[in-house]
Amino acid sequence: MIETPSAASSIYNQLLGVIESIEPRIADATRAELTDQRASLKLIASENYASLPVLLTMGTWLSDKYAEGTIGHRFYAGCQNVDTVESVAAEHARELFGAEYAYVQPHSGIDANLVAYWSILSHRIESPELERLGAKTVNDLAEDDWEILRATFNQQRVMGMSLDAGGHLTHGFRHNISGKMFRQHSYGTNPDTGLIDYDQLLADAREFKPLILVAGYSAYPRRVNFARMREIADAVGATLFVDMAHFAGLVAGKVFTGEENPVGYADVIASTTHKSLRGPRGGFVLATGEYAPSVDRGCPMVLGGPLSHIMAAKAIAFAEARQPSFQSYAQAVADNAKALADGLLRRGVKLVTGGTDNHLVLIDVSPFGLTGRQAEPALLESGIVTNRNSIPRDPNGAWYTSGVRIGTPALTTRGFGPDEFDRVAELIAGVLKATTPVTASNGQPGKAKYTIADGVAERTRAAAAELLDANPLYPGLDIEP
Ligand code: PLP
Numbered sequence: 001m002i003e004t005p006s007a008a009s010s011i012y013n014q015l016l017g018v019i020e021s022i023e024p025r026i027a028d029a030t031r032a033e034l035t036d037q038r039a040s041l042k043l044i045a046s047e048n049y050a051s052l053p054v055l056l057t058m059g060t061w062l063s064d065k066y067a068e069g070t071i072g073h074r075f076y077a078g079c080q081n082v083d084t085v086e087s088v089a090a091e092h093a094r095e096l097f098g099a100e101y102a103y104v105q106p107h108s109g110i111d112a113n114l115v116a117y118w119s120i121l122s123h124r125i126e127s128p129e130l131e132r133l134g135a136k137t138v139n140d141l142a143e144d145d146w147e148i149l150r151a152t153f154n155q156q157r158v159m160g161m162s163l164d165a166g167g168h169l170t171h172g173f174r175h176n177i178s179g180k181m182f183r184q185h186s187y188g189t190n191p192d193t194g195l196i197d198y199d200q201l202l203a204d205a206r207e208f209k210p211l212i213l214v215a216g217y218s219a220y221p222r223r224v225n226f227a228r229m230r231e232i233a234d235a236v237g238a239t240l241f242v243d244m245a246h247f248a249g250l251v252a253g254k255v256f257t258g259e260e261n262p263v264g265y266a267d268v269i270a271s272t273t274h275k276s277l278r279g280p281r282g283g284f285v286l287a288t289g290e291y292a293p294s295v296d297r298g299c300p301m302v303l304g305g306p307l308s309h310i311m312a313a314k315a316i317a318f319a320e321a322r323q324p325s326f327q328s329y330a331q332a333v334a335d336n337a338k339a340l341a342d343g344l345l346r347r348g349v350k351l352v353t354g355g356t357d358n359h360l361v362l363i364d365v366s367p368f369g370l371t372g373r374q375a376e377p378a379l380l381e382s383g384i385v386t387n388r389n390s391i392p393r394d395p396n397g398a399w400y401t402s403g404v405r406i407g408t409p410a411l412t413t414r415g416f417g418p419d420e421f422d423r424v425a426e427l428i429a430g431v432l433k434a435t436t437p438v439t440a441s442n443g444q445p446g447k448a449k450y451t452i453a454d455g456v457a458e459r460t461r462a463a464a465a466e467l468l469d470a471n472p473l474y475p476g477l478d479i480e481p
Helices: 008-022 024-038 052-058 080-097 109-133 143-154 177-181 198-208 226-236 248-252 308-321 324-346 372-381 409-413 418-434 456-470
Strands: 101-103 157-161 183-187 212-216 239-243 268-272 283-287 360-364 387-389 403-407 435-439 445-452
Touching (some): 008 024, 052 308, 080 101, 080 248, 080 283, 080 308, 109 143, 109 239, 109 268, 109 283, 157 198, 183 198, 226 239, 248 324, 324 360, 324 409, 372 387, 372 403, 372 418, 372 435, 409 418
Parallel strands (some): 157 183, 239 268
Antiparallel strands (some): 101 283, 268 283, 360 403
């Protein structure tokens, strides 16, 4: 559980009073969001509850300063305090992860991934090309050479996990910029085990010959062996880029160690700060010394002015994650996910890969005759917040889906342990069993409408409220109406 500083109630009530005096609807929405978050079983695998010191650090005048550039080398005057903030945040990130270099400017996970991609392109393609042409920067290139270089960027190949196997949009999905700026090939999972098949991946990589091999996921409920990923990257001369947005907290908390820790295996690592890492909404990039100079050019390559107030909050979150209590938290996140998965399996719920060994669980709702588009709102009506998600080779596509993704980082922050997660599993199984699809006008089972057996949603909400009351969010934070 995270502590509430004693002054928090007074600080937030005064703050809400100030907001109220200018735009009452914003004050109301802010109060209502806390009420909603306190009153629901938040199982969204990518969400968490940041500590109040992290939240408070975001709300300062550091926001008002422009500081494009890098530490000590800015395009604006008067950046000495931002330099301090960025240096402290980067130092904590380096120490926390044992990385050679950390870049804390990216505003989000997608920004961090774009910085990673462009820094790899810059290091692997642009620099050698400039050298070959005898140019120092792209400004020295003749127009024809510049056109050739631009076309060369577009020829590069990236290989990442497919969306339905659990990869992210930014890993080469066609509708994302990553699928447009690169030629891309996706790898999936073994149809029998649901696991990454490293031998198959190596064979695919030998054929496709990617410049960049992406490892990392949004909805894969298992650990990745980064030593194997490194071997595959080396076998085809690819740069290994790891997107640890989802599991950064488990790396920071030393649950993922050895071959499960990407640091030391990956050339470049990108992440969010707000998921299992429990920081402010943002991103960062870690790199080896070899890639550091090109990552450091994230601004102006991809980014504009850094969010200094968010970098300050990242420093607080990284410092929190360096405390021994964060390691206990991260271990509890993984133990709780196991308890949740076991509880679901015992009650006859089918899970992709048959379980979990990270922070998330992917339920296959098709044996209940449901789509994710039905299961997600049925659970929500019952006070359980989840998100629908594709499962590998999903016959219902990315909109309706056949899966529901759940995770333990947020409720673990509230103090839930294995017993509470077993009870959560009982509630989820009860709602899924009590939900039936409504037949569509063509006589087929519908994909969106559903009914829940009488009284189940109400009883589940009451049971959820009991669990939530026993594990309050920000205990002692009293917000006046
Ligand atoms: N990478 C992965 C693996 C993610 O799961 C996500 C978000 O869901 C992102 C990147 C993007 O993060 P953001 O929403 O902060 O841009």
